[in-house]
Amino acid sequence: MKASDRDLRGMKDDEFVDILEERRCSSDLGHAFRTFNPQPYKGGPPCSAADLNKALLDSHFLHRVVKEVAMETGSSQEKVMEEAGEILVEMSHNLHLPFIRLMGYTFSKVIKRLFTSIFVNMDGLNTLQQAVQENPVILMPNHRSYVDFLIISYILFTYDIPVPVIAAGVPLAEMKIVGEILRRSGAFFIRRSIGSDKLYWAVLSEYVRGIVRHGFAPVEFYVEGLRSRTLKSLTPKLGMMQMVLEPYFKGEVFDITLVPISISYDRVLEESLLARELLGVPKPKESTAGLLKASRVLQEDYGSMQVNFGQPLSVRKLCEGKINRSYYNLVPRDLPMKPSAEALACVSWLAHVVVGLQERGSLISPWSLMACLLIQEPTTVLAEQGLLWDDLTEKTLWLRKMVLDFGARLNWPGEAPNSAVMSSAISLHRSIVYLKAGRVYLTQEEVPLRRHRISPEEGVFRTAVPVLMLAAYRNQSLHALVRPAMLAMSICITRSTQRDELFRFFCFLQEVFANEFIFIPGNLSQDFEEACLCLNSCGAVYISEQEVRVSEQSSEVITFLQKLLQPFIDSYQLIFRCVCEEEQVQVFTEKQFLAAVRALALKLILSGELHTYETLSSDTQKNVLSALCRLEAVAKLRTSEINEFKVNKAAVRRITDALCGKIPPQMLQAPPDARL
C-alpha cells in the first residue's frame, strides 16, 4: 500500500489484521484446543479463583465491615459473614480454561457468520502482552453492543495473553446456562443498584481489589457503565474505576496499567432495538430464551468490526503530582476509608482520559460520515424526495478530507473505488436508507396490511426509528468533530471574532453539553486550542493572538459543523422551554418530565416547528435533566421517595438566553481545579 493510500484510510501506521481470515481457513476446533500458555504476571506467585475468594473472606477488611454491619443491624456476626459469603457466591467468577475453549469455539462459529472481518491492531496486542507481565492490567473497552462482551477474551485467548475477568451486570448471571458459561469464562457479576448496602460494597470492592493486588488476571470493565444506546461515549462511572485504582493509591501494587480499547462496528447488531428503546419501548430482560429468539439477527450481515488496543497507560505516571499517597499513612491498611477528595478527582479525571482515548482510538467508517451528512437534510426531504446520490458521495469525500485534516482515524477501505465503498455502506444499512434511481431515501417500516391508515403521531415514531439510527451512526464521528463544531457554533452564535469571547462561549457549551460529549475536566484551553487548529487546518478560519476570523471562501465548513450540533441546541432549547412553560408547576417527577417533553416535541414536530427527531430520544431528555441539575437550575429533592425535581425557572431562562446569544454566558461552575 502506498503511503498516501494509508493516509487516506486514516489507519496510520498501525498494522490491523483481520483475525477472521485465519478462522475461515483453519479448523475452529483446532483453534479452541490450541496450546494456551500465556506469559504470566511477574509480580507474584499465581493463585486460583478459590484462593482469591478465601483471601477475601479471611481479610481483616471484610471482618471489620462485618462487625460494623452486625452492630448496626443487630444481627450476629456469623449471620452477616454468611451473608457476605452468599454475596461472594453470586458475584465471583470461576475462570476455567476448558470453558474459555468452549466459548472460543462457539464464538468462532457465531462471529464468522455475523461479521465479514474483525480487524485488530497487532502492535497493540504485542505491547499488551508485555504489559500483562509487568503490572496488573485493566482492560477498558467502550461498550456499544453485547458482542463486545467476550470479544476481548476471544482475541486474548487467540494471541496467548491471559484472558481477563470481566465485570458484568447481575441480570446476565441470571440467564440459564449462559450465566454459568459466562461465569466460567471469567465474568463476575455486579448488582445494578447497590445503593447504600454497606456489606455489598465491602465484598465487591475487596473482591476487585484482591484481583488487582494479586495480578490474578487482567480486569476488564466498561468505564461507561452501560452499553451506549446512542453510540456516543457516556459519562464515565467512577465506582469500579475507584476500586481498581485503590491498590495503587494505597501502595499495594507498584503501578497499574490501563489499556483503553476502542471497539467500532460498521453496523451494530442492536441498532433498531436501541432506537426503539430510546423512543420508549423498554429493553427486554436478558434471558436465554430471548437470546435464542434473537438468533434471527444472525442471518444478517454486519460488515466488519474493529478492535483497537490503545497504548497502555501507567496510572503511576498519570497520577504524578495529582495525588498524595501518604494520605493512607496514619491508618491501618485494612481500615475501610473514604478516599480523599483529591483521589476522587483523580479517579474521575483518569476515567475521562480513558474515555477520551477510547474515542480517539475508534475508527470512523465511511457510513458514519455519510450519516453526518444525511441527518442534516430535512427529514421530509429524505423520506419523500430523496437526496441525490452524487451530491452525497461528493460531500462525503469532502468530509473525509476534513476529518483526516482533523486527525481522526478512519476506516476507509483502500482497495475499492470510493463510489463502491459508499454504495456498499448504503446497502449494508438498508434498514435505514436505500438507494433508488440515483437518490437516497429513508427506509420506513411497511405499514401492516390490515391497517388502513396510521395516526400522525404513529407516523412520527415510524420515521423517528430510522432517524435515530442515523443519528447514532453520526455519533460515531462526533468525537472527531465536536471541538471544532463547538467553536463553529460559538462563532455563529456570538458573531464575534475575539478569541476570549469565543473561548468563553466555547466553555459554556462544554458545560451545558457535558452529558452529551465527554471532555476531560480541566482541559478546556487545550480543547479550544485544538478546535482552532482544526478549523485552521482546513482553511475555515485564520487565527491570531487575539482573533479567530472566518475566511470568506470556506463558510461551508462552518455551516456544516454548526448544523452538526444544531439538533442538540434545538433539543435542549425545546426542553428548557418545556420546563419553564407550565405556569404553576414547580415540582415534577422524572416520569412527568419525560411525558411532558415528549408531548411537546411531538406537537412541534407535527406543526413543523421542531426539525429534529432527536428530542424524542429519552437519552437526550435525561441528559438535559441532569445538565439542569448540574447547572443548578433544577434541584433534586432529597426528601421525596420518588425522584422529584424542583425547577428554578429564572435560572433556566438565563441558560436559554445565553445559549441563543441574547446574554453573555456566565461561568456556571467554579473554575476547574488547576491541578487537573
Added chain:
Amino acid sequence: CVICGNAWRHEVMKWNGWGYSDSRFLFNKKGQAEFTGKRYKLSGMILPALKDWFEGTFGASLQHKSPATPLLNTSAVQAPTLNQDFVEELKSIGVPFSHEAEDRAFRGHGHCLHEIFALREGKIGRVPDMVVWPNCHNDVEKIVALACKHNVCLIPYGGGTSVSSALECPPEETRSIVSLDTSQMNRILWIDEKNLTAHVEAGIIGQDLERLLNESGYCTGHEPDSMEFSSLGGWVSTRASGMKKNIYGNIEDLVVHIKMVTPQGVIEKSCQGPRMSTGPDIHHFILGSEGTLGVVTEVTMKIRPVPEYQKYGSVVFPNFEQGVACLREVAKQRCAPASIRLMDNEQFMFGHALKPQVSSIFTSFLDGLKKFYITKFKGFDPSRLCVATLLFEGNREKVLQHEKQVYDIAAKFGGLAAGEDNGQRGYMLTFVIAYLRDLGMDYYVIAESFETSVPWDRVLDVCRNVKARVVRECKDKGVQFSPLSSCRVTQTYDAGACVYFYFAFNYRGLSDPVHVYEQVEHAAREEILANGGSLSHHHGVGKLRKEWMRETVSEVGVGMLQSVKDYVDPKNIFGNRNLL
C-alpha cells in the same frame, strides 16, 4: 589507639574511598577478584564468582576502567580563610590545630556517593579552613568559647562516616570554618561495675571502645555496621542503631548521661537515675541533633558482661513474602535473636558471588548437594528464594533453646535452616560491602544504600515499590543498563521494621552520572514516604534529606526544633546547617 593520631590518620585510611588503605577489592591479572590486606577474614582471598556476577549484573566489563585520581592534589584545595584572632588565641591555650590541605580535605566530607565520586575525580569543594584536636572536655569548652567570641563556624567531626551530607561545609558560609576533630578524646574515664556503666569520652571509635571494654570483660553491644570507624559522639548525634539492638538497645536506650558543650554552656543532667519524669527528656534534644547545637564530649553508657556464647545461623525461605511473614511472627512473639536480617533474592545472589574459593572438593560437593536439596527436592525457585541471617548471644543453654524456638517459627513459613557458615558470612559481608563500592567505581558502577523504618503491614509494599521505582527511574533517566535494586530487612521492632536498600548501576554513556544517581535516590525517598516509610531509621537527615523534614515532623515540630536552636546557638556557631 592505633588509628586516631592526628597527623597520620589519613595514612592508614583512604582519602577517597572507604576504610583502610591496605584493604581493597581488585581484579587481579587473571581477572579474578581478590580482597587485599590482612585485616578481615576475607583478606587475601580469591573470590572466583565475583567477576561473572559483576559483569552479568551490571553489564560492566573489566576492559572499561574508570580509575580514581591516585593522590590528593593539594593545590585543588582552596586556601584557608583564617580568623587570625581566633588562631592566635587558640595558640595561647595550646590546643593542636592544622591548616594543611590534606587534613582539611579529609574532614570535609562523609561517605555519600556524590562526595566520594567527586574526590575520585580530584574535585574538592568547600572544606574546613582549619582542624583542631581538643584533648578533653575542657579543651572543647575553651574552643567553643573562642569560636563564639570570634564568630567562627564550628563543625564537630567524629569518625567521618556520615552518609547524609552532614559533614559538607555549607558553600554559603563566609566565616572561617573550623573542624572540631574529637579523635583525641578517646579514653574510657571509668567503669562502674556496680551499676554496669562506663563513662567514656565521645571521640572514641566503636571498635576501640569494644576492645577496651572487652579487656575488662564487658561490652556495650552497640555494633552499627560502621563501628570500625564511627565514634560514640557521632552515634549520639545521629541516633545510631546497632545490629544487636534486640538485646542491647539502640543508642538512646544505651546512654545514661550525656555531656554536651554548647554556645550557651554545658548541658547535662544532675544524676544518673535510670529514668526520670522531669519534663521532656533533654537527652532527646541532643540525640539526633547532628552537630547543630554543640559538641558531645562525654557519655555514660550501659555496659554488659561479654556474652558467654555466640552462635550464627541462617534460614532459607522460598520467597521474600514468607521471609517477612516469619520476621513479623518472631517480632510478635518477642523472641528475636540478637540480630535477625532478611536479604532479598538479589542480595542472596550477591552473597553467593562473594564466596571465597573453596579449599576442598568436599566443600564444593557439599555446596552442590545443598543447592540440589533446596531447589530440586524442596522446589524453591532460585530466582525467588531469600535468606535470613541470625545471631544468637548469651548463655549457651539458653541460646540453643532460643535457636530452636526461632527455627520452629521459620519452619511454619517454609524456612529451611541453612547453616552457621552462611549466617556468619552474611555478617562479615556487612563490613566489607562498603569496600565493594570502591571496586564498582573503578569500573563505571556507582552504588549507594539508604534506609527507612516502616510499620509491619507496609514492609512488603515499601520493599516492592521502592525497588521497582529505582528500576523505573534509572530507565527513565537514561541509564543504559538495568540497575541492581535490592533490599533487606535489618531490624525488627514490635510495630515495624527497618529496611535497607541498595542500588547500583553502570553509568557508562551518561554525561552526569552523579546527577542521575541523585535524582534516582530522591525519587526512591519520595516513594518511601508515599508508602508510609520514615525519612530515616538511623542514618539521620543531614543536608541530604532536609527538604522532607517539614512533612516528616510537621510545621510545629520544625518550629520547636528551630526555637531550641535559636536559644542554644543564636549566632549559629555550630553552622553545619544540618536538619533544619
